Amino acid sequence: MPHQLSEAGVTEPVTPAPPSPRRRRRLQPGRATPWSALLWLGPSLLLIFGVVIFPAFELIRASLSDYSITGLRKGSAGLKNYTDVLAHPDLWVVLRNTGIWVIVVVALTILISLALAQLMAKDFVGRRIMRWSIIVPWAASLVITARLFTLILDYNHGILNRLLIWLHLINEPVDFLGDDRFTMPSMIGVGVFVSIPFTAYVLLAGLNSIPDDIYEAARVDGARPSQIYRLITLPLLRPAILVASVLNLIYVFNSFPVVYTLNDRNPGFSHDTSITFSYKLAFKSAEHSVGMSAAAGIFNVVLILLVVMVYLRLIKWKEVTQA
Numbered sequence: 001m002p003h004q005l006s007e008a009g010v011t012e013p014v015t016p017a018p019p020s021p022r023r024r025r026r027l028q029p030g031r032a033t034p035w036s037a038l039l040w041l042g043p044s045l046l047l048i049f050g051v052v053i054f055p056a057f058e059l060i061r062a063s064l065s066d067y068s069i070t071g072l073r074k075g076s077a078g079l080k081n082y083t084d085v086l087a088h089p090d091l092w093v094v095l096r097n098t099g100i101w102v103i104v105v106v107a108l109t110i111l112i113s114l115a116l117a118q119l120m121a122k123d124f125v126g127r128r129i130m131r132w133s134i135i136v137p138w139a140a141s142l143v144i145t146a147r148l149f150t151l152i153l154d155y156n157h158g159i160l161n162r163l164l165i166w167l168h169l170i171n172e173p174v175d176f177l178g179d180d181r182f183t184m185p186s187m188i189g190v191g192v193f194v195s196i197p198f199t200a201y202v203l204l205a206g207l208n209s210i211p212d213d214i215y216e217a218a219r220v221d222g223a224r225p226s227q228i229y230r231l232i233t234l235p236l237l238r239p240a241i242l243v244a245s246v247l248n249l250i251y252v253f254n255s256f257p258v259v260y261t262l263n264d265r266n267p268g269f270s271h272d273t274s275i276t277f278s279y280k281l282a283f284k285s286a287e288h289s290v291g292m293s294a295a296a297g298i299f300n301v302v303l304i305l306l307v308v309m310v311y312l313r314l315i316k317w318k319e320v321t322q323a
Contacts, residue, residue, distance in 0.1 A: 062294035069288050081295035088292075090269040090277075098273040100184065101259070102307075105191040106248045109199050110241065112192065117203035138197030146261035149190045153177050153262075177262055183271045187262050191252060198251075199244045206240025207233070246308060253304045274300050 066077035085091065120131055137145060152159050153176040161173040176186045210233065218228050253275070260276045269277055269285075278300060282293035 059294050059297055062290060063298050065291055065294075067290040071290055077291055081289070081291040082298075084289070084292050085281075085295045085299065090272075094269055094272055094274055094277045097184065097271060098253070101188065101191065101273050102249065102252050104188050105195060105252045106245060108188070108192045109195040109248055109252075110245060113196050113199035113203055113244070114241075116196065116200040117207055120200065120204050121207045134200055135197050137194050142194060142255070142257035143261060145194055146190060146258045149186075149193075150177065150262060153186055177265065180270065183263065183266065187259060187271070190258050190262060191255060194258060195248055195252060199248060202244040202247075203237065203240050206237045209240075210236045246311065249308055249311065250304060253300075253307070274303065 063081050064076060064078065066074045066080075068074055116134065120127065120134070151157075153161075155161065155173050155175045155178065158173070158176070160176070161170075164170045165173070174182060176182045214232055214236075215228060218232055223231070253273075255273075256275045256279065259271075259273050260279065263271045263276065269280065272280065274296065278293045278296035281296055282288065282290050
């Protein structure tokens with residue numbers, strides 16, 4: 001340490017001047033520079049660009065382009081693909097199927113999952129086995145599950161038809177996937193089956209987050225079980241129900257494997273949703289139009305965003321999340 005001579009002739013240590021604020025900030029350990037932050041965020045940004053931004057740009061570009069039957073771009077088509085989609089004779093049938101599919105599957109999934117979550121929250125023998133068995137459909141691939149149900153619901157060799165005939169509930173096999181009366185209900189049943197595991201566990205997590213002290217205080221005050229469930233459980237479970245509903249709206253709306261695998265044997269668009277409709281426009285229909293398929297994909301994105309926004313608006317999601 002340097003010293004200096006005082007007026008009294010005594011040598012005193014010299015105290016160094018404190019570093020400037022700019023230098024102090026530079027010397028603080030753990031402070032990330034812009035370049036180091038970019039180094040850590042770079043892989044994520046590249047992934048977002050490659051998986052989200054670039055495909056979205058290409059989808060918009062394809063929707064404004066004209067393609068040959070072999071998929072080669074011939075030039076710009078303007079808004080013709082959009083007008084062709086809006087003028088398609090089966091569009092309203094597809095939109096009706098989409099509305100029925102999404103609303104019924106999400107509603108039944110929430111109701112059944114709520115009951116299962118209540119059951120899984122109880123302490124009983126075999127609870128662990130029940131939880132494992134419920135999560136199995138979620139762990140399996142949707143294509144494998146849907147293909148398994150095509151075998152179960154098959155007209156000639158399906159297990160369900162054999163069981164119903166053996167129980168004398170029907171006299172002859174039912175064409176669950178070919179008869180117009182049963183195709184949509186069969187698809188809805190499979191859609192609910194594959195959606196229950198995730199939803200039930202989301203609601204179970206919501207139930208486990210409710211403090212036991214609240215229930216104990218309600219019982220001390222003389223509240224009946226129905227009152228406890230209606231006035232305590234459901235209000236405190238609203239954030240979990242909101243999350244499960246929004247995610248199911250998105251998942252069910254975009255559910256391609258279930259709808260397509262169960263409905264691939266039927267010609268036309270009589271049982272298709274908007275997702276399979278856009279696929280068939282490019283590969284299965286008479287149009288074979290990649291541009292129309294891309295335009296239908298743009299409409300799908302806009303439609304699901306509008307549905308989610310309207311749903312969040314109706315349930316006042318800010319009040320739910322802040323409760």
